[in-house]
Amino acid sequence: MEGTKPSWDVFCRVVDNYGDAAVCWRLAQDLARDHGTVRLFIDKPVALQALRPEFDATLEAQTVVGVDVRRWDESTAWGVPADILVEGFGCGSPGTYLEVKANAKPGSLWIVLEYLSAESWVADRHGLPSPPPRLPLERYFYFPGFTKKSGGLLREAGYGVRALAFADDPRARERLWGRLGFDAPTGGQTVISVFAYENRAVAPIFDVWAEGDRPVVAAVPNGRVRPGVTEWLGEEGGTDGAVFRRGSLEVRYIPFQSQPDYDELLWACDWNFVRGEDSFVRAQWAARPFVWQPYPQDEGADDVKQDAFLALYAAPLASDEGLALRTLWRGWSGFDPQVLSQLGEVWRLLDSRRDRLERNAREWADRLEKLGDLATNLAEFCRKR
Ligand code: TRH
16 A cells, blocks of 8 residues: 555444543544545444534434444445445454455454553553454454553644634633623632543542632533532532532533543643543643543443553642642542542642643643654554555
8 A cells, every 4th residue: 555545434432421432533534534435334423423413313324524424224235345445443354344354355454442541551552453253354453552652643634723813812812702602700619621431539539629619610511420519519400500609619501512622621720630532632632631431341440541541641740749740630530439529628728739730731641742643653554454
């Protein structure tokens, strides 16, 4: 495939929430922009609609920002299979598609894109071949990650320019909050975005913010953590645009935004609470202090994932800062319910060290950027094969 750019078929099965669609959609866009022609086969295109309103989930096929998006179901016609198949999160490529691909393009590539993890075993597995038993296809496992022994993280060309433009534009925050139905906080409040799964730490954390001596604004997007906030408030319901005040805390219910708009919220906040995989990555690029609630998994796999990441991310911090950050993350993620009573002390320490945390966040983002973006690394990996 020297010279000409390859064609890509990305397969995405939406398990739940937004992340599977979010990651596969971002990868498809990045590949289509710089690395060839892309078809995205997705079983529930409706999941894309929340992330990118111009999607029409009723269509069998549509082209959005250069990606040919197809509904994937048992009647999908495969057409000419691409040079490179990318199976999102090991979702299982359809047998009929694999047969067609093996016949039309024997020896072509089949990439299994895995979930993001900072665990050390990723370095040993990344890029390993895994020949499928019967089919003449070249299959490899490909891992996103935080070190050179991984594919790095998704980061579209132009992200840095967008982030700088937002930071340099004095009216950008006003426009952002205006779009959300609010005035921009201008009274020195600590502004926090709260995107999470259901969470027993909502009450203790929101108590800390309400009882603190500094004003706090918590922006809660429409989603799974909002009922817990409504319960803490002792309110009924609460739609987008609602605002509630308790002590030093102002709670704002904001609409679920498009992915590009959500980046602006992350840039505009002092702290970002994120979850899963894609918002977790976007918070790292936003280079703000953040708290990550991993996607809940059995047998503590989520706990292990969080610890492995913090071991890298918090390494440059002083021991009391690292311990406080770990305590906050574990309390928020439900791994250590017994620490919920310490969250006030932990939050006060961390927020008093915000300058240091911001510097660490920026240095971490710079370090990640040096790995190259996942789509470019993947295209290079495939070009060499
Ligand atoms: O929605 P998630 O919980 O998705 C999860 C994870 O991806 C997890 O790894 C996977 O196993 C599971 O799905 C099946 O969290 P995530 O990954 O952060 O995806 C949320 C997406 O929603 C992300 O792209 C950010 C985006 N988003 C918006 O576009 N607008 C918004 O207003 C908000 C709050 C989020």
